[in-house]
Amino acid sequence: MGLAADCPEEPYPSLFEDTLPSDSREFAERMSQLRLVPALLGAQVTRFLAARDISVFNWRGRSSGSPATFPGSRGGGGSSYMEEMYFAWLENPQSVHKSWDSFFRKASEEASSGSAQPQLPSVIPESRPTVCSRTKTSKLVEDHLAVQSLIRAYQIRGHHVAQLDPLGILDADLDSFVPSDLITTIDKLAFYDLREADLDKEFQLPTTTFIGGSENTLSLREIIRRLESTYCQHIGLEFMFINDVEQCQWIRQKFETPGVMQFSSEEKRTLLARLVRSMRFEDFLARKWSSEKRFGLEGCEVMIPALKTIIDKSSEMGIENVILGMPHRGRLNVLANVIRKDLEQIFCQFDPKLEAADEGSGDVKYHLGMYHERINRVTNRNITLSLVANPSHLEAVDPVVQGKTKAEQFYRGDAQGKKVMSILVHGDAAFAGQGVVYETFHLSDLPSYTTNGTVHVVVNNQIGFTTDPRMARSSPYPTDVARVVNAPIFHVNADDPEAVIYVCSVAAEWRNTFNKDVVVDLVCYRRRGHNEMDEPMFTQPLMYKQIHRQVPVLKKYADKLIAEGTVTLQEFEEEIAKYDRICEEAYGRSKDKKILHIKHWLDSPWPGFFNMDGEPKSMTCPTTGIPEDVLTHIGNVASSVPLEDFKIHTGLSRILRGRADMIKKRTVDWALAEYMAFGSLLKEGIHVRLSGQDVERGTFSHRHHVLHDQEVDRRTCVPMNHLWPDQAPYTVCNSSLSEYGVLGFELGYAMASPNALVLWEAQFGDFHNTAQCIIDQFISTGQAKWVRHNGIVLLLPHGMEGMGPEHSSARPERFLQMSNDDSDAYPVFTEDFEVSQLYDCNWIVVNCSTPASYFHVLRRQILLPFRKPLIIFTPKSLLRHPEARSSFDQMVSGTSFQRVIPEDGAAAQAPEQVRRLIFCTGKVYYDLVKERSSQGLEEQVAITRLEQISPFPFDLIKQEAERYSGAELVWCQEEHKNMGYYDYISPRFMTILGRTRPIWYVGRDPAAAPATGNRNAHLVSLKKFLDTAFNLQAFEGKTF
Ligand SMILES: Cc1ncc(C[n+]2csc(CCOP(=O)(O)OP(=O)(O)O)c2C)c(N)n1
Ligand SMILES: [Mg+2]
Helix, strand or coil, X not given: CCHHHHCCCCCHHHHCCCCCCCCHHHHHHHHHHHCCCHHHHHHHHHHHHCCCCCCCCCECCECCCCCCCCCCCCCXXXXXXXXXXXXXXXHCHXXXXXXXXXXXXXXXXXXXXXXXXCCCCCCCCCCCCCCCCHHHHHHHHHHHHHHHHHHHHHHHHHHHHCCCCCCCCCCCCCCCCCCCCCCCCHHHHHHHCCCHHHHHCEEECCCCCCCCCCCCEEEHHHHHHHHHHHHCCCEEEECCCCCCHHHHHHHHHHHXXXXXXXXXXXHHHHHHHHHHHHHHHHHHHHHHCCCCCCCCCCCCCCHHHXXXXXXXXXXXXXXXXXXXXXXXXCHHHHHHHHHCCCHHHHHHHHCCCCEECCCCCCCCCCCCCEEEEEEECCCCEEEEEEECCCCCCCCCHHHHHHHHHHHHHHHHCCCCCCCEEEEEEXXXXXXXXXXXXXXXXXXXXXXXXXXXXXXXXXXXXXXXXXXXXXXXCCCCCCCHHHHHHCCCEEEEECCCHHHHHHHHHHHHHHHHHHCCCEEEEEECCCCCCCCCCCCHHHCCHHHHHHHHHCCCHHHHHHHHHHHHCCCCHHXXXXXXXXXXXXXXXXXXXXXXXXEECHHHHCCCCCCCCCCCCCCCCCCCCCCCCECHHHHHHHHHHHCCCCCCCCCXXXXXXXXXXXXXXXXXXXXXXXXXXXXXXXXXXXXXXXXXXXXXXXXCCCCCCCCCCCEEXXXXXXXXXXXXXXXXXXXXXXXXXXXXXXXXXXXXXXXXXXXXXXXXXXXXXCCCHHHHHHHHHHHHHHHCCXXXXXXXXXXXXXXXXXXXXXXXXXXXXCCXXXXXXXXXXXXXXXXXXXXXXXXXXXXXXXXXXECCCCHHHHHHHHHHHHHCCCCCCEEEEECCHHXXXXXXXXXXXXXXXXXXXXXXXXXXXXXXHCHHHCCEEEEECCCHHHHHHHHHHHHCCCCCEEEEEECEEECCCHHHHHHHHHHCCCCEEEEEEEEECCCXXXXXXXXXXXXXXXXXXXXXXXXXXXXXXXXXXXXHHHHHHHHHHHHHHCCCCCCCCCCC
């Protein structure tokens, strides 16, 4: 007989409404308060929890492990009902049942008098004659508390025993341990002080579970059965760590409600048809090109219907643009069956004789990107899908996808991410192993970086190349990294297609409801080796024996649907034949294709920017100067506080006064030049975004683009957005302390549109190397591999200033070594040499020595008729150097960026008298000028600056060398000889000079570290090379 029958008249439901706190912080606070009243509750709780030290039983062939802790109970969960009652009673004694009221009243009296503990409350009114004895009711309360704990245990730990591995070999959490509080055998009821006899008793369900559906009570047997079926079958849910009750409730409702996983026969047929496509596509490739690598999806064919479900569901909820990032595995299948790239364009890529039509080196077929606008068949709405091209470097594309998504949202005014979303697909080993995954997660909730939720899909084939997951990660699941941002994680057995589809549709809904990340972990297997040529039996013999026995998911699902009568065998076979025919026909057409157009694989087309052939509309660049009144206006805004009653720091007032002074004198320093460049572009409708660590103020406290009210918390003002009423928006944002993630993000942002100046600034240039993968794999090579232009700007503070080995060098040598202009080819100096040289290069590397130079190069970046990444070595001490100022005259209309700034002093008046011409770049120019003046060598030594180092200004260097035909040529740099620019400029000088004159090196000696940590050593080496620079006998008698 059930409990309700024992005490039928009791107001049981209200009393047992669940009140367990899900918020762990709140819970911790309460626990600490609770510690203040141990005398009151301590003994009761202890008694309730006593005698539950129970051994763990073998279950489903799992071996026993160490006993689990019991956080839901021992840590407080079991007592929390009592706590809830207690705190509610403290607030208002009327709010709890009177039996609790009397219990607490009594307890507090007794606690203060030091007498014995009170009895737990009876739910039976004391005045009523009762059939339930006091012990019985006490047991009843305890049993209910136990059932609550039991439900909570399943919600928290059910996933540990879920049947996730389709092979049935590995535990998805890498641990065979069975939590002791899950009722995996009858005897484990004892953990809760329950017995087999209790199984048929009815229990009131707390509000934190939905297993009852419309019923408020269930028998214990049914409770356990339903919990098992929700949490321990083919879906494993991890969400109870989320610090938000509403979100936890939402998930519980989605999965616990009885009958939620019902599919109509139409839905089942669609799912089967999608599986047919997924599987037969791989089969087709395997048949036609059996010895080609394609990184097939076999073993996780369900990923195609999974992605399609996420897209369908999202489209249903209003999404119009989905941006995908994914690695190699299954990529061709996704292109064919999710993005719907023409099959012949995929198949023709397998033809080794296919010629590339576009310039560039191209990429392997499973890296290319794609963009497609189509109608979503399920929702009948327009949808744009793009798959972002990516390198082999696993997970590197993650932040890039996020940046592109953010930009698309920005341009559409989609601040909530209701129109544009991203999906990231990961491999299990890469997701756990690559740090950029973590960096990308940390961007997910930052205001200037959030994409309002990403759906992550992990192809968890339980292997990474040849490495077993037990050797590849220290966390239980490959997905644990997602826990840091409170993303729910849905593990699912990929051999249960309906479970997968259900989980995916919940994931899409989650993203749409809460605008937060979510992870779907498809626990699957890899039917073949890492690629189709690999032998997996070398390293995973037993796993692969099982895989060889494994019935493919398509067959399993088809058998199921045929058995239940949803489809007939004939229909199934026809579906297969139909898709095979589609593939055959496309294959036939693909043979006619002789030329590969990589531009057909663009993930981010820029409509209208290039001409119809994808070429720049001109090969000229307008001058980059601007009218003086615009300079003055921007300067005035940069020197003021545009908001009323806004109190800025007095130190900043001084800075603004200094700026106003400069504007009056028609001069600019570095910060003002930047202001003028950004402001003028904003005026022209160009969106500007500057991101990086501490960029708002500027690492060197020179920028101050965000003003902070000193009296009103978090009141800020960005004067740059107060320039003109119809200007484009300016975004300046301090980033998380990440280079890899943030640079990738900004690169993706810049990818979305050519009409934006997107800049990433490193705190110090030295730190860019933690983002080296983005630089190597995307920035320097992106256009060559994927014909996609990108105008990202890197601002890299650089300069030897005695700040030690890690705050000195942005490693110019590395950027220059990757520049693609030919050091040995004597160029043809056509009329458009300057622009066409820029067009041909893979990136532009500059080291500006004046603010005007910086101003012009930033503007040129946008005024050019094409886009190239721009690397700028930016100054530190020059930011405040009194000589490093520019006059408006160097920035007004008609002026432009000077790739080379020739000597314009005394030496230039009589070049034939000059004995030495020193070429240099950047800050060392100021040291050289000072030294020259102190030695009185202005007439004998000319100094010429290279502002643009790469592509190398061959034409201007030639002119300079010819003008000073009798002078010795010297390259002077402050960097060590094996670093800096020397190795880059030296062969180019040789080429342009026809090897007739040497270019002597002056600078620091070769070294391992880029700079000394000793200030004195720094100064000594500076003096030494400056002495050599002006020692006119230094190279006498030397040969080259
Ligand atoms: C950053 C990086 N390191 C190493 C590799 C070489 N590599 C290619 S695939 C692979 C295994 C990836 O395993 P997983 O992420 O589980 O994906 P799967 O191939 O199993 O789908 C490795 C190590 C790589 N591509 N990128
Ligand atoms: Mg894997």
